[in-house]
Structures are given as C-alpha cells and as structure tokens.
Amino acid sequence: MGRGSPIPPMLWRKIVEQYQKGVSQRKIAKSLKLSSSTVHNIIQRFRESGTISVRKGQGRKTILDxxxxxxxxxxxxxxxxxxxxxxxxxxxxxxxxxxxxxxxxxxxxCRLKLYRSKKKPYLNMIQKRRRFLWAKPYLKWTVAKWKTVLWSDESKFEVLFGKLGRHVIRTKEDKDNPSCYQRSVQKPASLMVWGCMSACGMGSLHIWKGTINAES
Missing domain, CATH: 1.10.10 (Arc Repressor Mutant, subunit A)
Incomplete structure (x- = not known):
C-alpha cells in the first residue's frame, strides 16, 4: 500500500479483530502487509475511542486544488x-x-505534458460510415472463421535520407553545423516491403519492386 494512502475500513476491522484475539502487533503487520507503525496507530485509536471509524481528513490530501x-x-x-x-x-x-x-x-x-501530435488521416462522417458499414457484417464472425483470415500489409521505407533528423540534440550555436541538419532529397531512394500474418503465425517479409495494389 502506498505511503500516505488511507487504510480501507475492512483492514481496520481485521486489525482490531486480530488484536482482540491476542495476536501481536508485529504478526498483524506481517500478515496484512502493513507497517508496524500503521498497525500500532490504529490499535491505539481503537483503545482511545473504542471504535474503528476513520477520522475525518485522514489520508493523502488532494494534489490539485x-x-x-x-x-x-x-x-x-x-x-x-x-x-x-x-x-x-x-x-x-x-x-x-x-x-x-x-x-x-x-x-x-496537472500531470499533463506537451507532446508532438501523432499524424493520422482525417476521416469525415461519410468515410467513417463507410468503414462502419464495411466492418459491421464481421461482428458475428466466430473465432474459427477469423482464423481463416490472412492479414497483410505493405509499407514504404525511405533509404538513407528519408525522414531522419526530425529532432537533434545540439547547442544554440550548432544550428549551422552540418551534422545537425535534417537530411533530405527531392526523391529519396525507397524500398517497398510486404508481409502477412494469420492465426498460424507470421509470414515472410517480401521486398517488392514498384508499387503494390490489390491485383499484385
């Protein structure tokens, strides 16, 4: 249990029950995985008040106002x-x-942080509806039927230059240092690959010349 976290009422009852049965505070702490000081304080409050009710304001205070x-x-x-x-x-x-x-x-x-946004294709309502209608018939497919599906995808990798160097660690004075440039060319060399997987495992990765479409 984290430091400063409030003790659940159920644990309070277990501590008091074991204490009333004559179990030592050390054994209570060990069996319930609590610190000895926590067990001692709860038993002390029980002795003083005769109740196991949690006092108002106990526990870690809110982090955010x-x-x-x-x-x-x-x-x-x-x-x-x-x-x-x-x-x-x-x-x-x-x-x-x-x-x-x-x-x-x-x-x-507030446990928030500034990040670079992920790039995702924009989908309008018509496109979303088309995807929904396409996927809906597969909702009732059985596991056995899904096991007959071969999943495939292709991806283009830009060689050497590509999209390397979006971020660089440098000093303010190093902005014109060639090693800090983002390397780019108009038509970078690229490589198209195709792969697949199914319920039986992954297939081989194939290098493809040219473009890939449904027919190829």
Missing part, C-alpha cells in the same frame, strides 16, 4: 492551444498576473 482542476479541464478541452494562449486565458479567468513559466509548471502539476 480548484484552480489546477479548472486549468486541467481547459487544457483537455482545448488540446491544441499553445502555452501562451493558455496563459492569456488563465490571466483573464483567474484575474491574476501569471507568467508562461508559472502556467507551464501548473500544467505539469
């Missing part, structure tokens, strides 16, 4: 907002002078 929760809600609602835009909103909403660094720390305190 009301302002942090409001900030977190805003960040989740507007996921693509910049820190500067969030700072402007926070200053108006909380009626306080807040710096970008303050908001950045508050965002981290």
């Amino acid at each position: 009301a302002r942090d929760l409001q900030l977190r809600r805003h960040c989740i609602t507007y996921r693509n907002a910049t820190v500067m835009e969030i700072t402007t909103w926070a200053q108006e909403y909380f009626q306080k002078t807040l710096s970008v660094n303050t908001i950045h720390r508050a965002i981290r305190r």
